[in-house]
Amino acid sequence: MIAGVQREFVVFDAMGVLYRHGNxxxxxxxxxxxxxxxxxxxxxxxxxxxxxxxxxxxxxxxxxxxxxxxxxxxxxxxSRHELTQDAPEVLRGLGEAGITPLVLTNDAVPWSEQLRLRFGLTAYVETWFVSSAIGARKPDPAAYRPVLAHPGLDAARTRFVDDRPTNLMAAEAAGFRPVLFRSDDTDAHPEPGFQPPVVHTMTGLWKLLSSAGRSA
Structure with a gap:
């Protein structure tokens, strides 16, 4: 890393974002x-x-x-889980663009590990923060603290992508820049008046993230 150059990160939810089922x-x-x-x-x-x-x-x-x-x-x-279309390509593209993907997921460590290996995501994500290891689930503020402590991360410069508005409200309160990725579970967790940028596909997310990078 070049001295004085700030690292860029994006934090992803897993269920409902990288994997198809939010619920x-x-x-x-x-x-x-x-x-x-x-x-x-x-x-x-x-x-x-x-x-x-x-x-x-x-x-x-x-x-x-x-x-x-x-x-x-x-x-x-x-084996019953499904990958969101184009998720690996977006993760790889972010890395190639100099943006480091992280994941914060409500999951059990053995399941999280098997899924990332099954779908070939390990190489594209620097760190997986899993609730069973952290001892806290989103939207508990304690779930976000290990991510905030990640070396080089500046929450004010970091997009946080999740399919649940409740989780994104907590992420925003922690200082992150929220992005709503709509899933089958989004409408079950409303936050009236909360209006972050919204995407519906990985292609749409890539366009948002890459355009943000060009304008930074």
């Missing part, structure tokens, strides 16, 4: 559990999922708590 519990986890005979209610499943993504229990303990440990597995579950 991952309803869109991926519950259908997977039902296939394996789980009869727990959605509220019960969400509570166990929340504990897992906070690091309170392991993914193995999640399968046990939901009664599917005999047949469910991390690898099989992760």
């Amino acid at each position: 991952v519990v309803r869109g991926v986890l519950i259908p997977y559990l039902r296939e394996h005979g789980c009869t727990h209610t959605e509220a019960e499943i969400r509570e166990v999922y929340r504990r897992c993504t906070l690091g309170a229990i392991s993914t193995g303990e999640l399968w046990s708590a939901l009664g599917v440990a005999a047949t469910a597995s991390d690898g099989d579950y992760c």
Whole structure:
């Protein structure tokens, strides 16, 4: 790095941005559990999922708590996720443009690791901040602190891309520049009066980020 040159970053959410399903519990986890005979209610499943993504229990303990440990597995579950179209190309393009991608995700570390390896994203993201390792989930302000402490990062110069307005409000409060990436889950987490830049596709996001870079 050249002395005196400030590094540029973009922070991405994973679910609903890099991966297609924003409501991952309803869109991926519950259908997977039902296939394996789980009869727990959605509220019960969400509570166990929340504990897992906070690091309170392991993914193995999640399968046990939901009664599917005999047949469910991390690898099989992760195979049900879908990549957002053009996500790797945008991540690679940012790196080539001198902008460093980071990820802050509400997830369990084993799932996050399997997904990034499966979709070939590891090489494009400098650091993955995962809620089960942090012990805090967005929009808890504590979830953003490790990102704020990342070497060289200036939140005032950093775009934060998420599909939930509630998460982006917290990101803005932490000093980041929010960008809303619309997903299947966006409208379930409204923040009336909050109007960040909005994109609907990775192509649209690339245009916004690259134009911002040219005007900086």
